[in-house]
Amino acid sequence: MIQPAPSEQGPDLHEVNSLRVHLQRLSSHDQDTGLVNCEALLAAINTEIAKARPRPLGATLIEIRIRGLSRIGEVYSRKAIGSVIRQLAERLELAPIKNRIIGRIDHKSFGVFLYDVADPVLALQSAKQLAALCSRPIPWGDQSLVIEAIAGVAQTTEAGQDAATLLHHAGLALRASSESGSPGYSFFDPAEARAAKRRNDLITIVNQAVEQKLFEMVYQPFFSFKTGKLMGFEALMRLRHPEFGNIPPNEFIPIAEETSLISRLGAWCIEDTCRTAAEWPSHLVVAVNFSPAQFYSGTLLAEVNHALERTQFPAYRLDVEITEGTFLKDQELVLSQLNALRGMGCSIALDDFGTGYSSLSYLWQFPFSKLKIDRSFVHALDTTAKAPSILKSIIDLSRNLGIEVTAEGIETSEQMLALRNLNCDYLQGFLCGRPTSKSNLAAIILKNFSETLGQENAKLSKIRVIR
Ligand code: G
Ligand code: G
Ligand code: MN
Numbered sequence: 001m002i003q004p005a006p007s008e009q010g011p012d013l014h015e016v017n018s019l020r021v022h023l024q025r026l027s028s029h030d031q032d033t034g035l036v037n038c039e040a041l042l043a044a045i046n047t048e049i050a051k052a053r054p055r056p057l058g059a060t061l062i063e064i065r066i067r068g069l070s071r072i073g074e075v076y077s078r079k080a081i082g083s084v085i086r087q088l089a090e091r092l093e094l095a096p097i098k099n100r101i102i103g104r105i106d107h108k109s110f111g112v113f114l115y116d117v118a119d120p121v122l123a124l125q126s127a128k129q130l131a132a133l134c135s136r137p138i139p140w141g142d143q144s145l146v147i148e149a150i151a152g153v154a155q156t157t158e159a160g161q162d163a164a165t166l167l168h169h170a171g172l173a174l175r176a177s178s179e180s181g182s183p184g185y186s187f188f189d190p191a192e193a194r195a196a197k198r199r200n201d202l203i204t205i206v207n208q209a210v211e212q213k214l215f216e217m218v219y220q221p222f223f224s225f226k227t228g229k230l231m232g233f234e235a236l237m238r239l240r241h242p243e244f245g246n247i248p249p250n251e252f253i254p255i256a257e258e259t260s261l262i263s264r265l266g267a268w269c270i271e272d273t274c275r276t277a278a279e280w281p282s283h284l285v286v287a288v289n290f291s292p293a294q295f296y297s298g299t300l301l302a303e304v305n306h307a308l309e310r311t312q313f314p315a316y317r318l319d320v321e322i323t324e325g326t327f328l329k330d331q332e333l334v335l336s337q338l339n340a341l342r343g344m345g346c347s348i349a350l351d352d353f354g355t356g357y358s359s360l361s362y363l364w365q366f367p368f369s370k371l372k373i374d375r376s377f378v379h380a381l382d383t384t385a386k387a388p389s390i391l392k393s394i395i396d397l398s399r400n401l402g403i404e405v406t407a408e409g410i411e412t413s414e415q416m417l418a419l420r421n422l423n424c425d426y427l428q429g430f431l432c433g434r435p436t437s438k439s440n441l442a443a444i445i446l447k448n449f450s451e452t453l454g455q456e457n458a459k460l461s462k463i464r465v466i467r
Helices: 013-028 038-052 069-075 078-094 120-135 163-177 190-212 249-258 262-277 300-311 331-344 361-365 375-380 387-400 413-421 438-466
Strands: 060-067 100-106 109-114 138-140 143-145 148-155 185-187 215-224 230-241 245-247 285-289 318-322 347-353 370-373 404-407 426-428
Touching (some): 038 100, 038 109, 060 078, 060 163, 078 100, 078 109, 120 148, 120 185, 148 163, 163 185, 190 230, 190 262, 215 262, 230 438, 249 262, 262 300, 370 375, 387 404
Parallel strands (some): 148 185, 230 285, 370 404
Antiparallel strands (some): 060 109, 060 148, 138 143
């Protein structure tokens, strides 16, 4: 007998049903592990939240993120990663935890939803347990693969909360878990969400501000202890945003560094500063802060050259301020550029001295012209009896190496007198001048000039009296 072709016979109902089940499973499950996928996990959580309404559901979501997978991929293979993920899923499924749904959130994260864990202590305990369980070495052939699992915990505390928010919060908690010193599991902290929002806002603002040139340079004077004369100004960047107000450099510089905007910002800063300083009397210098990131951009020397040329500002009046952090990544690369800057005629100052690593090796590996003692040492004069000895040691060390010393952050006359007695060369700080915009500089320069002239005249008249 000739069998009719399946198409003529019509589809078998049983086959259709099993195909439907198979497709449903495909759309709601992760193929690697057989766990529910992220979407299905969220849907299940939303169902539980809805069931509990109008009361909030007392439940916990733990996101477990696996670190070290790409390293395993680099050394072994993708297959090894697949095996790790499968074995971890098995471990989670076998974990002695009741009333839970386990899902695969993404390629390196699992989600464990605990229906009835409302107690934060219990939630954190479970997170610790699960992270430890996943952090145990994983067999792969005759090898043992080492990975690390960290956990972020969030709880459904508000009636209106939905699964996506819960997952978002667990993800934010992971940020804290990944920081060094963290035990590897932590709770969602609303401050994390605010910090993430602020960071995102700042990235947008800094981007816009670079485009629209919203940055402004202000200038803080520094003086010679010996003569009382104005020596020059340090240029400091400010960002006044029409909507967000004043944003301090401690906030926007790191953002610019992380997003590679620092190079454009730095280039603008150097040129704008040189253009301003070119109008000052020629005995005054200007100091510019260089970010470590600028030394790794590959364009720094060209930018400085370009700025000096375009503004006709002489390099010998430009002080380049760097911090010890600049040397952390690639000393050779930094030293070669510092030497080139010196070759052009710039002076190099080591800023914030004492706060970084204060490795003395920097002091003999590179001929700094100036060392700037961080203001925390100056302020320590008010609180600790050891401060003068430490300050004296730093000043003596610099003097013996032929490096001049500036004390930063001088706010009181007591601090000023102490540093003068310790033989410091230059002073900078609120006591003798706050950072001010360029339109106010002419007044400061003139005032200092007439005071100096007054002192000289007084000396002359004394000499006449003696005669
Ligand atoms: O000026 P203020 O105290 O707000 O500066 C805070 C920090 O930001 C200081 O460490 C200072 O060196 C740094 N800073 C200020 N202006 C600049 C700048 O133009 N470039 C770089 N790289 N850092 C700056
Ligand atoms: O890191 P750097 O030395 O570049 O930092 C310079 C910053 O220090 C300036 O932007 C300025 O706002 C701040 N500053 C300058 N003088 C004083 C001071 O006397 N007291 C305090 N608290 N900060 C100061
Ligand atoms: Mn500085």
